[in-house]
Amino acid sequence: MNLDKLNNLIELFSHQAQKQNKESIFLQWLNPNNKKSYTWEETQKNILKLSKIIRENIKEGDRCLLVSENRPEWFVSDMAIMLSGGITVPAYTTYTEDDYKYLIEDCEPSLIIVSNNELLKKLNNTINEKRFIKKVITLDEVNNVIHDLDIINKDKYLDFNLILKNDLLDEDKIQNEKLKRTSPACIIYTSGTGGNPKGVILSHGGILNNLVGACEIMKPLFSSRPVFLTWLPLSHSYEHCVQFAQIAVGAKVFYAEKIEKLLENISEAKPTIMTAVPRFYQNLYNKININLKKQTGFKAKLIEETLRLGKKKLLNQKMTFSEKLLNLIVETLVRKKIKKQFGGNLKAFVSGGGALDQEIGEFLNSVGLPTLQGYGLTETSPVVSCNPIHKIKVETVGPPFKGNQVKIAEDGEILVKGENVMLGYWNKKEETDKVIVNGWLHTGDIGEIDPEDGYLKITDRKKDIIVSAGGDNISPAKIENMITNEPEIDQCMVYGDKKNYLVALVVPSKDFLHEKEKINNVIEKINKKLTLLEKIKKIQLIDENFSIENGLMTPTMKVKRKKVTEKYKNQLEKLY
Numbered sequence: 001m002n003l004d005k006l007n008n009l010i011e012l013f014s015h016q017a018q019k020q021n022k023e024s025i026f027l028q029w030l031n032p033n034n035k036k037s038y039t040w041e042e043t044q045k046n047i048l049k050l051s052k053i054i055r056e057n058i059k060e061g062d063r064c065l066l067v068s069e070n071r072p073e074w075f076v077s078d079m080a081i082m083l084s085g086g087i088t089v090p091a092y093t094t095y096t097e098d099d100y101k102y103l104i105e106d107c108e109p110s111l112i113i114v115s116n117n118e119l120l121k122k123l124n125n126t127i128n129e130k131r132f133i134k135k136v137i138t139l140d141e142v143n144n145v146i147h148d149l150d151i152i153n154k155d156k157y158l159d160f161n162l163i164l165k166n167d168l169l170d171e172d173k174i175q176n177e178k179l180k181r182t183s184p185a186c187i188i189y190t191s192g193t194g195g196n197p198k199g200v201i202l203s204h205g206g207i208l209n210n211l212v213g214a215c216e217i218m219k220p221l222f223s224s225r226p227v228f229l230t231w232l233p234l235s236h237s238y239e240h241c242v243q244f245a246q247i248a249v250g251a252k253v254f255y256a257e258k259i260e261k262l263l264e265n266i267s268e269a270k271p272t273i274m275t276a277v278p279r280f281y282q283n284l285y286n287k288i289n290i291n292l293k294k295q296t297g298f299k300a301k302l303i304e305e306t307l308r309l310g311k312k313k314l315l316n317q318k319m320t321f322s323e324k325l326l327n328l329i330v331e332t333l334v335r336k337k338i339k340k341q342f343g344g345n346l347k348a349f350v351s352g353g354g355a356l357d358q359e360i361g362e363f364l365n366s367v368g369l370p371t372l373q374g375y376g377l378t379e380t381s382p383v384v385s386c387n388p389i390h391k392i393k394v395e396t397v398g399p400p401f402k403g404n405q406v407k408i409a410e411d412g413e414i415l416v417k418g419e420n421v422m423l424g425y426w427n428k429k430e431e432t433d434k435v436i437v438n439g440w441l442h443t444g445d446i447g448e449i450d451p452e453d454g455y456l457k458i459t460d461r462k463k464d465i466i467v468s469a470g471g472d473n474i475s476p477a478k479i480e481n482m483i484t485n486e487p488e489i490d491q492c493m494v495y496g497d498k499k500n501y502l503v504a505l506v507v508p509s510k511d512f513l514h515e516k517e518k519i520n521n522v523i524e525k526i527n528k529k530l531t532l533l534e535k536i537k538k539i540q541l542i543d544e545n546f547s548i549e550n551g552l553m554t555p556t557m558k559v560k561r562k563k564v565t566e567k568y569k570n571q572l573e574k575l576y
Helices: 009-019 040-055 072-083 097-107 117-129 204-221 237-248 259-269 278-293 297-314 321-340 358-366 429-435 476-484 516-527 561-567 569-573
Strands: 025-029 037-039 063-067 087-091 111-114 135-138 184-190 198-203 227-230 252-255 273-276 348-351 371-376 383-386 404-408 413-418 440-449 456-461 489-495 502-508 536-541
Touching (some): 009 040, 009 204, 009 237, 025 072, 037 040, 040 072, 063 072, 072 087, 072 237, 111 117, 198 204, 198 237, 204 383, 227 237, 278 358, 297 321, 297 358, 383 404, 404 440, 429 440, 476 502, 489 561, 561 569
Parallel strands (some): 063 087, 063 111, 087 184, 111 135, 227 252, 273 348, 348 371
Antiparallel strands (some): 371 383, 404 413, 413 440, 489 502
């Protein structure tokens, strides 16, 4: 399949569905309460059925909000929206009522697809306020929480048991000829430095362009039909675009039940490839390490040699004959056993959505779990570069994908140009023009390119966005503004890049300098208004204000985060 010749993502699915065996399983949800398999044919028919309902309620270019946990119907909904000429707006299930309100008011969706009653309740008030919402569709049966809107329940269009083989005419095809490569496919919201999320408009061509590089990375990994286990939220740009890579390679896709059951789901799905964020690898590293450190005597020596020789191989260092022999032994006795815990078929982990710690990268590769670190942004559809399996350099994010150009600006900022660059921020022309200059996207990250092999290395962050260990983008400005609006608090700085949770340095107002309990109560009050990811878990009180005089503020009264972090590094790290 020539991805460069396709006009849109609907064509991608249509081409692959025609090639695949109609009865072959394509999607499966590992939810014990809803454990069904969906063939290529069933998936296609349900996309068509849902698309007919959507088309009656939207016009071309209308936004459609999609709020659901990962499941086959997520994929069906996304494809059906695009087939109908709509633009998918994915939203996290962890959002608060206020977050949904902001998204709905910003993108003004004509239609909302929501999976269950619990999520619908969070949307209920906003839906009832907005006249531009024409239809609400649910994936599960729900209680009648909305009285003045017509809700379509699952059994009317998504119950696979009710599909008859001939219930759709032969002329019904998965195609929309109006969709071009430059047409918007989705709007994915990402946190901005000003606090409010920005809607990143990604085109059909941008995602297809990204798939060229993704397929090149994946090709050497597969000798048979690949199996994926999807567990990162599909509302995250990384996983959202991975689903199109799954179509491109004709994969079988399992949807994890929930994060707590991930290891069980891995054993059941036996994935060939897994995409995940640094937090997953961090936890994995800790778990494997704890087990390995329990070993004594001969076993401990074997593990030590596994790590030593694995690192040597990773760094392409020469081995003696005896080391090569020993490496073959530990491959069987240690690495194969570790691989078995992940189903036995795993060819590679792919890490994205944040920086992977070098020590963790080296460790995982050494114990027989090849881990390919990549780099990208929502604004680049999303991948810019990735390490290939034949030459992994864990301290880098690999060479840029074909189809995008990467260069380093004079101040060290990474600039990206190509079809994969976003069409712009929704309703934010001024902000779009600030980041895309002469076609070059200013990423806000600082880096360097190795002149020998073209591998890209990220050295710093220019922008203030915090990227958690889970790969989530969090705007500290939004949280800081909420905190400093309280009379008890003068200044604060939120911290948590590459961490599992957020902490804050807090400068209390003069009257509350020694009132720790009152400050804690203020933080608790603020936390109730924040999502789980944004909550402040711990604080450190300081009695020195950030000022221009002490070098902790700019002349325009902005906190110099790097300087503050350097000064209070020890206190901040003690909070973890």
